[in-house]
Amino acid sequence: MLVQQYLPIAILVLFAIIMALIVVFTSVIFGPHRPTKKKLAPYESGMTPIGPAVRRLPVRFYLVAVLFILFDVEIIFLLPYAVVIRQLGLYGLIATGVFVVILTVGLLYEWKKGGLDWE
């Protein structure tokens, strides 16, 4: 009986695959195939491409990503705390306060050391 509920979805997936295959194979079999040098060049909004296709990212992006992860995890802990703040009373407030203070000290360190500047 479980299978019967999922049967329409299976049929839908099957149809999607068949449609995609029809479109691709129709264009491969029936479409003209006359490549020229200009047609094969990579597309960059009509102009000639500048520089390599895959560039090295500045390491600055890593720092931004790491800072994001750390403060995101802080939010992960603060949101459930916000839901049960009344039940946890003073003890919960102090514990969460200590947690936030540690992270704020870290942010202060980051700020002073220039981690928040882009250059």
Place this chain on the structure above:
Amino acid sequence: MFTELQEANFLVPTSYYVILSAVLFTIGVAGVLIRRNAILIFMSIELMLNAANLAFVAFARAFQDLSGQVFVFFVMTVAASEVAVGLALIVAIFRSRKSIDIDELHSMEG
């Protein structure tokens, strides 16, 4: 072993989750042993940690005890900070060697 639980009411038995967790863990271990790129090894380590997370959540559901889910919270936090430190170490290695292939790490004897 779970005779005292209401397993019959569960649509998906707990053992399915545990087997999936074990398979994921094995894939993670295989990834760590086979890969040469340090970042791919990190990915495999994350896979191992998430396999354990899955096991925790499955057992939390089986025992109707939220301790497993609390554990998952902490594991994810620890994994995040571990990855931050690990990637910093990889950047340091890359700066001095221009490569993150771990087979190249043999500047100390033996």
Place this chain on the structure above:
Amino acid sequence: MLTESVPLMQAVVPVLPEMGLLLLLILVLMHGVFSPKESRRTVCVITGVGFFTLMVIHLSVGFNFVGDPDFSGSGLGDIVRVDAFAVMFRAMILLAAALTCLMSGESRAINRRVEFYVALIVAALGMCLMVAANDLILVYVALETASVSLYIMAGFQRDSKLSSEAGLKYYLFGAVTSAILLYGLSLIFGFTGETNFSRLGPALSALTANGSEGVFALVVALLLVLVGLGFKVAVVPFHFWTPDVYEGSPTPSVAFISTASKAASFGLLVRFFSIVWPAEMIPYWAGLLAALAAITMTLGNMLALVQKNIKRMLGYSSIAQAGYALIGVVALSDTELGAAAVAFYMAMYVLTNLAAFAVISAVEWNTGSVQIADYAGLSRRSFPLAIVMVVAMLSLGGVPPAAGFFGKFFLFSAAVDAGYTWLAIIGVVNAIIALFYYLTVIKVMFVGKAEDESRYTIRPRLAVVLWVTGVGILLMGTLASPWWRWAVEASQQLTVMLP
């Protein structure tokens, strides 16, 4: 659990060292960022003094409160358990951190950057929680807190190929084994539905009493946990990181990793194995650990014999020392003297390794070399350094009057008590083999000829470290009974149910 109001004493006193460490962390970070550039050089003394103060406060609180029937010792909702065992190990960790701070002033690799001291404080915090952990969640979080900070300390010298390689190797090994440990912990949780040690012990006993399939399932979890914990203490199949990390990392990092990390890991191991696993599991882990201990001692000593780099030699030596301490864990299966022997040995080992690394850091500062051959004539270049190194080597080798003699004596007698006489014999043979490479260092220092015989000056900071460790080792070696009694009392409190 935490919804009712918690009395202040209950909440604060068990985690007093950790709160102090948090305050120290904030203080050091602010000092490192906001102070004028010239006074930032004092960070190593500030942190060292901070650690010493914390250790003194912790010991006075510990001796006053623990054993008091009104004080339950369980904190933070029963996930922290402070008994005499935790007090003893926390004192070791704080002392190791204090002496490492003082030692690190002489390291060009560290160059007194504040990040090192921050990582050191966080590592000490993690280790203090590790040895007092009473819950699976805290075991994992504290272990990882300590480990991640140690990865930072190991790879601290970013522009050095050796240091960054050591850091990455330590990280890779550590992350994989801690993931394996986590999976083992998930299985333990899955078999019982409990994470707290006090409830876990009875739950696991109920599980294994039912029959052999319960025991078999737990053996899998046991092996996984052993992988994770075995990495931290550098037992044989998981020891590969040790020589490279000891050789490549900056000397103060190695000093801390080799002493505090090993002590905390053994504390956790002893606590885990005496409280969590039920009696039916003993035949499984006792025999396995005995075999591992024998292999570890032998391999460590064999490989240390051929080393020319003193840090690498101490790395293999620490693998062998972990083997000796494992004998005490094996003896835990039958007698509680095993835990006491491990505690005493770790206290001795912390002081000894700190002494050795203090001398190494001084020689490294003056000559830039860590090859044993460059220690030639150290007795003429700096007699205090040579003497402290002699005391440290004798203690590691197990020669009286240094403390190592009593450490090994207690370990081997605990093993014989538990019925593992063959292990004790292997231990004695290994101790004799190990003497060879320890005495070689002494010989080189006193007999060797150096081209440059200029005298070294020892700064007061380093002199404090040398005095404390040297006197400590000799004191523990000659008047061992107060320390032994403390260790025995600590081990007896391990299995006592706290009020």
